[in-house]
Amino acid sequence: MSLSILINGARGRMGQAVASAAREMNLVVGAAIDVGDDAAAGLARCDVVVDFSSHAATRSILELAVAQKKPVVLGTTGHAAAEKKALLALAGQVPCVWAGNFSVGVNLLFALTRRAAAVLGSDYDAEVIEMHHRFKKDAPSGTAARLLEIILEERKLNASALRHGREGITGERTPTEVGMHALRGGDVVGDHTVMFAALGERVELTHKASDRGIFARGALRAAQWVVHQPAGVYDMQDVLGLK
Ligand code: NAD
Numbered sequence: 001m002s003l004s005i006l007i008n009g010a011r012g013r014m015g016q017a018v019a020s021a022a023r024e025m026n027l028v029v030g031a032a033i034d035v036g037d038d039a040a041a042g043l044a045r046c047d048v049v050v051d052f053s054s055h056a057a058t059r060s061i062l063e064l065a066v067a068q069k070k071p072v073v074l075g076t077t078g079h080a081a082a083e084k085k086a087l088l089a090l091a092g093q094v095p096c097v098w099a100g101n102f103s104v105g106v107n108l109l110f111a112l113t114r115r116a117a118a119v120l121g122s123d124y125d126a127e128v129i130e131m132h133h134r135f136k137k138d139a140p141s142g143t144a145a146r147l148l149e150i151i152l153e154e155r156k157l158n159a160s161a162l163r164h165g166r167e168g169i170t171g172e173r174t175p176t177e178v179g180m181h182a183l184r185g186g187d188v189v190g191d192h193t194v195m196f197a198a199l200g201e202r203v204e205l206t207h208k209a210s211d212r213g214i215f216a217r218g219a220l221r222a223a224q225w226v227v228h229q230p231a232g233v234y235d236m237q238d239v240l241g242l243k
Helices: 013-024 039-044 055-067 081-091 104-123 142-155 213-226 236-240
Strands: 004-008 028-033 048-051 072-074 095-098 125-132 162-164 178-184 190-198 201-209 232-234
Touching: 004 013, 004 039, 013 028, 013 213, 028 039, 039 055, 048 055, 048 213, 055 072, 055 081, 072 213, 081 095, 095 213, 095 236, 104 142, 104 190, 104 201, 104 213, 104 236, 125 142, 142 178, 142 190, 213 236
Parallel strands: 004 028, 004 048, 048 072, 072 095, 095 232, 125 178, 162 178
Antiparallel strands: 125 190, 190 201
């Protein structure tokens, strides 16, 4: 029998992309809900939640999934670090794929960034640049946040190394800082560049998304995978076997 999906955030850009990807992939949308709809009744007739809504909605959808013992695919971004930590404990009570980016190409970019950060070392100044459409509500993007985390992990730095934009008399760049720049405009689906710059050369790794269908198809691939997993929090690297 085909998997039945609950789409949370169904009226949004991603919710609509998930509905159309589900049709392509012969999956059933058992319930498509948004602000004000009855999530509990919708989830009761579905096998798995696919959530692209708002960070403020994550706790309630996770609590519902835990109560009904249903797996979750969580694509929503914009959680503060402390908020995310508390939510992870809840998410771990059911099988949950939580990814800031469900595209296969971006997940390869994560792996390449880790490799580049390790090989190039701290002599190469690391900066992350992202650009998204004018309607995006959070910054930096979840994908950029993950790229930063990877660089910090490889360089054994903590979040105090991050520099979100620069303005005024900043002084010379310190060797340990990692720059982050969020651009907003037009209808850009999602561009990410990781730059490693040294004296004499520069390496740039870039991914450009031109259709949000890539995230929707990846999220549905994750949904098909997560229904067979034990409780725990997974990411797209697990789904794609990149670990
Ligand atoms: P959007 O603003 O177009 O849509 C969000 C939808 O969620 C809206 O219809 C809104 O009414 C609904 N919503 C808000 N609060 C809700 C609640 N409490 N219950 C149910 N529905 C609620 O946004 P979007 O562009 O579709 O993006 C949604 C989220 O997905 C954002 O956080 C975005 O950053 C993220 N995103 C993630 C990926 C990924 O691959 N992980 C890709 C694209 C977007």
